[in-house]
Amino acid sequence: KNEVEQSPQNLTAQEGEFITINCSYSVGISALHWLQQHPGGGIVSLFMLSSGKKKHGRLIATINIQEKHSSLHITASHPRDSAVYICAVLRLEDGGSQGNLIFGKGTKLSVKP
Amino acid sequence: NAGVTQTPKFQVLKTGQSMTLQCAQDMNHNSMYWYRQDPGMGLRLIYYSASEGTTDKGEVPNGYNVSRLNKREFSLRLESAAPSQTSVYFCASSEGTQETQYFGPGTRLLVL
Numbered sequence: 001k002n003e004v005e006q007s008p009q010n011l012t013a014q015e016g017e018f019i020t021i022n023c024s025y026s027v028g029i030s031a032l033h034w035l036q037q038h039p040g041g042g043i044v045s046l047f048m049l050s051s052g053k054k055k056h057g058r059l060i061a062t063i064n065i066q067e068k069h070s071s072l073h074i075t076a077s078h079p080r081d082s083a084v085y086i087c088a089v090l091r092l093e094d095g096g097s098q099g100n101l102i103f104g105k106g107t108k109l110s111v112k113p
Numbered sequence: 114n115a116g117v118t119q120t121p122k123f124q125v126l127k128t129g130q131s132m133t134l135q136c137a138q139d140m141n142h143n144s145m146y147w148y149r150q151d152p153g154m155g156l157r158l159i160y161y162s163a164s165e166g167t168t169d170k171g172e173v174p175n176g177y178n179v180s181r182l183n184k185r186e187f188s189l190r191l192e193s194a195a196p197s198q199t200s201v202y203f204c205a206s207s208e209g210t211q212e213t214q215y216f217g218p219g220t221r222l223l224v225l
Contacts, residue, residue, distance in 0.1 A: 031211060043203060043216040086156070090211060100171055101214070103155040 003027050006087050006104035013111050019074040021107045023087030026068065033101065034061050034072050035086040043086075046072070077111045084108050115139055117217035119204050125223045126194045134189040134220050136204030144207045145187035146171075146214065147179060149200040156203065162187055163210050194224045 007022045023032070034046040047054050047061040049070075054061050058077075063070040074081055087104040120135045138145065146161040158171030162181040176198060178190045187206075191198055204217040 033214070035216075041201065041219050043205075043219075045213045045215065048213050088156070100158055100161070101156075103157070105153065105155040 002104070003091075003102050004087055004089055004104040006085075006107050008107060009105070010108045011110070013077050013109070015078060015111055015113050017077050017111075019077050019081075019109065019111075021072045021085050021087075021109070023070045023072070023104055024068060025070075025087075025089045025102075027089065027102075028092035029065075029068075029089040030092050031090045032063055032070050033088040033090075034070075035088060037084040037086060037106065039083065046085075074109075079111045079113050082110050117204055117206055117215050119202075119217040119220050121220060122218070123221045123223075125225065126191075127225055128195060130194050131190070131192050132194065133191075134202055134204075134222075135186070136188065136217060137186045138204075138206040138215070139185065140206060140208075140215065141184070142206040142208050142215075143184070144210050144212075145181065146205040146207075147177075147187070147189045148203045148205065149173065150203060150219075151200050159189065159202075161210075194222075196224045198222065199224045 003026050005024045013019050031050045033048050035043055036046050037043045049063050058075045060073040084106040086106045088101040117138045143164045147159040148156045150156045157173050159177050160179040162168045165184045168179050180188045202220045205214040207214040
């Protein structure tokens, strides 16, 4: 079983819809990252969080440490949000001097106009 | 600022050939990483350097070597390329190992 699972694998939405992407993990973590990979291949870090909630523009990320679950929400989705969204965790035992991120396989989002 | 740069962007090798992928960052980051991305597998860590002068193996280090040349540069070497090393390689850097990582544009490698 993968240590980081994302759902759904693929998601198609209409412009303006509210979108939720889920990430579940099975290990203790010190931090969780959400990344965006553009259709051209470039990867951008969106959020890093270890508790609670963070917001940036139309993007909101939440994490529930007890339930080992995180969600990425996109409000008022737009075709330019079309990308692969990747969840990654830094395992607790790898904390400190190490930096071994464990990645989910990504959620491919397509937003139609 | 260029951020994280990688060269080359694309490379074709024959089995058994060697090559070095170059990565440089201009953000004065302490930590640098090499990942590979394969279809259906997600990103996997090959090697990382938590700070200048140190390197450590990640999840998939076999067939690769790395050099942290200085604080800016972190290279990945394939000594004898194999078709299984066909992949997209990403370099990343961060201020520390528990900080946000910034990714380079990637190198697409095809081993025939």
